[in-house]
Amino acid sequence: MNAPVIWIIFPAALALLLMLTQNKRLLSLSGGAIAALLAVAAQFVPMEEAFRIGSMSIRIESSLSILGRQLIIQPSEGPLLALLYGAAALWFFGAEASQSAPKFVPLGFLINALMIASIAVEPFLYAALFIEMVVLLSIPLVTSLYSPPGKGVTRFLIYQTLAMPFILLSGWLLAGVEASPGNLTLAAQSATVLGLGFAFLLSIFPLYHWMPMLLEEAPPFAAGFLLWILPTATLVFGAGFMDRYSWLRNSPELTVVLRSAGLLMLATGGVWAAFQNHLGRIMAYGVIAETGFALLSLSLDLRLGIPIFFLLFPARALGLTIWSLALNIIKAHVPSLRYSQVRGALRKFPFAVAGMVLASLSTSGLPLLAGFPPRLALWDSLARASSDAALWVGVGALGLFTASFRMLAVTSMSDEYSGWEVGENWLQAIMLGLGVIGLFILGVFPQTVQYFLAALPSMFEHLGH
Amino acid sequence: MTAFLSSVALLLLAATSVSILLTRNWRWLSIFLAVQYVGVFLLALQHLPLSMATVKVIAGWMGAAILAMTRSNDDKTEERGDLLPQGGFFHLTAAGIVGLIAFTAAPQVDALMGGAGEAVSAGSMLLIGMGLLHLGVTDEPMRVTVGLMTVLAGFEALYAAVENSVLVAALLAVINLGLALSGAYLMTAARLAEELSAEESTEAA
Structure with missing residues (x-):
């Protein structure tokens, strides 16, 4: 075996x-x-x-x-x-x-x-080749044979494919840096190539504009799955780079780069989300902000940052599953997910709208929901390192909260005399209901996942010890 | 490999990559793409054994064939085969700038890549630059796929100088074929959606 x-x-x-x-x-x-x-x-x-x-x-x-x-x-x-x-x-x-x-x-x-x-x-840098295969397999997942492919899918394919050469080349250059650590020019070149590769892979600002486009065009459930698994595995792959190369791990510039990228993702994701008028696009900006949180956790002292990094994963997986399932259910009954088309949806799809709003509030970091414990730990640790950075986290979170409450306001606006219906079938209602209960369990009892998460940092040789 | 063959490869790559950018006819596009892989083969041969370099050209040809076969099913949107289509001058100028940058940067890239060879560096940079230029001026599924295949072809020629693993060669071939299949899928989706919408509008009328 x-x-x-x-x-x-x-x-x-x-x-x-x-x-x-x-x-x-x-x-x-x-x-x-x-x-x-x-x-x-x-x-x-x-x-x-x-x-x-x-x-x-x-x-x-x-x-x-x-x-x-x-x-x-x-x-x-x-x-x-x-x-x-x-x-x-x-x-x-x-x-x-x-x-x-x-x-x-x-x-x-x-x-x-x-x-x-x-x-x-x-060698681990061949991971880029497998990630590229995932990107190619994702194309039939997020497109249908009977609808024209939009710009979001095309840009997703282009940006993710461009990441692979950068990562492979950087792997080769990094080996050169290890052989001659005093060569600062080579170190700078390899770090730049590596940074570009991860900027494409993780869709770092401003390379993320395909995400909102994709969620406008593609089925939200399939797109949500993709936006969960790709960044999750890529972040683990990126942490692997830090684990293997001591000069990279100990470089003060890396902390600055990760923190700046994380804050940019979080602040722009949050603020842009607040101004959107499309439920799918808001979810995309939520995903962008989630990646920002993960990058910020890697910019902390890694003994603190790595446990927070892994604590973000279950909340992200559960929140995105509920959010994208809810959007899929709503999208099946309305012409588009624009605000003008989903006004009053709460009275027609109460489970889906409740799931969507609670998942987005969890991403924002509302207390009692799954996203709250890792965000609290992250914000607290970040505030000790830099109060400016903590302020920007607040700006991003505020944007996400605004988007959540706007969604709630729009979906609950309906005619005074329209009655309540349950547009979801029993299976959808049960799945969403269980998911929401899961969000609360993870939020109120975060220690329930500690059993699984406690051993995760040991997969790295140097990080988090 | 002799300097003569290097020059042939470079000329071939320059001619095919510019032609890919300029042509509006899918048949010529597929032919130029297939010929481009011969140039890649000649470059890869400088650092790889014949069998591994052959994998690259065969994968590229299969990719070009997949794209051409898919496009041949779409007989409704036949393109004009003008020699220099509208916007051709702009494309030609942009291609000239990319070529200039590629040949100027080749010595630095050669130094960085541990002696890949100036011909390999120049050819690779040219393909990467032309592929990126192509991606910047189009959003048609077939052309986007060809642009990405061109970028990857350039990268493969360069990467062959530093990595000769069989697994990497196999995975890159799979990726090339997968890229062509993804492009074919997107082209088919666009065609079927168009046919469906035409049927619906006929029924409505």
């Missing part, structure tokens, strides 16, 4: 099999159940240690050799796999409610498997 076979090759093969299935409910349930099973196995089944099942003795090896290179899943990466497959299970179960299962589940499995391959591949 081999860990890359179990968590990369098996899900990829399964995805190909699932493409043959047309039964939406079966796809969603089987996909969700298998992803959940893989998550549980990643968390609890030991790697590189023999264990017994009945009379059989099993040992799961951590590496697999392919074409002279290796895929390695370290035992310390188990919780990360559990997080990725656990969140994927949420998305797959939600796929039936969002009525996007036929394409979503098989492609979602493939994308998840490739993202894990990007974390597992050695």
Whole structure:
């Protein structure tokens, strides 16, 4: 038995099999159940240690050799796999409610498997190639064969593809810097190339304008999945760079760059969100602000920053699942997600609108919701390091709050005599209801996820210790 | 490789990349793209064994064929095959500037890339620059795909000088094919949507 076979090759093969299935409910349930099973196995089944099942003795090896290179899943990466497959299970179960299962589940499995391959591949900078494959697989996910591809999809493809050459080149240059650490010119050149690569990959300001466009054009559930998994895996990949290169990790300029980029993302994402008149675009700016929070956590003292960095992940996954499911449900019944078209939607789709508003409030950092504990910890730590930076976080959060309350105001504006209906079906209502309960549980009892998150920093050799 | 072959490769890349930028006819676009990969093959051959360099040209040809076959299904929007179409002078001037920058920057890139060779550096920079220029002037799915393939072709020629892993070559070939398939998907989506909207307007009339 081999860990890359179990968590990369098996899900990829399964995805190909699932493409043959047309039964939406079966796809969603089987996909969700298998992803959940893989998550549980990643968390609890030991790697590189023999264990017994009945009379059989099993040992799961951590590496697999392919074409002279290796895929390695370290035992310390188990919780990360559990997080990725656990969140994927949420998305797959939600796929039936969002009525996007036929394409979503098989492609979602493939994308998840490739993202894990990007974390597992050695040399690790080859991850850029796997991320590019994910980008290419995402194209059929976010477009339909019967609607013309918009500019958002095209720009998404261009920007994400341009990231790959920069990352690969920077990897080669960084090796040169390690060989001759005194060569400051080479260090500056490699840092610039690396920065450009991550600016494209993470869609750092001003390279994020495809996100709002994409959420105007694409099904929100599929786009939401993409906007969850791509930045999450890319951030882990980026943290891996910091872990491996001591000169990068110890560089004071890196802190400044990460903090500036994070604040730009958060402040512009928040402020732009406040002025939008389209529910999808607001979600896109929420995602941009989320990436800003993650970058800010990496700019802190990493003993504090890395636990906050991982604490942001579950809230992001759950919040985005609910937000995009809610938008998908609303979009199925209205011509567009513009404010003019969704006025009074609260009385027609109470569960969806409540889910959407609560998810956006969680992203803003409202107390009692999932986003609050990591944001509080982040804001507190940041304020100790720089009060100016903390002020800008406040500006971003204020923008996000304004956007949330504007959404609530618009969707609750309706004629005085219009009655209440429930436009969602029972499955959609249950999924949204459970998701909202999850938001509150993560907000009120953040320690519930500590069991999974506590071991995550150990996947890095130097960060967070 | 002799200096003569390097010069042939550079000339081929300059001619095909400018032609890709200028032509409005999809058949010529596909042909120029396929020929461009011959130039990439000649550059890659300086640092890679024949078998690995061949992978690049075959993947590129397959990508060009995928795009051409998809485009050939769309017989309704036939393009005019003017020699120098509208905006051609602007494109030509921009291509000249890109070429100038590529050839000027080649020695610095060569130094940075640990002696990739000036021909490889110049050819790669030219392809990357022309691809980026192409991406900047169009948003048609086929042309965007060709622009991205051109950028990646330039990068591959340069990266071959520093990395000769079989896995990387295989993954880059998969990415090239995937890019062409994504482009084909977007082209098909645009065509089907157009047909659907035409049918709807006919029914409405």
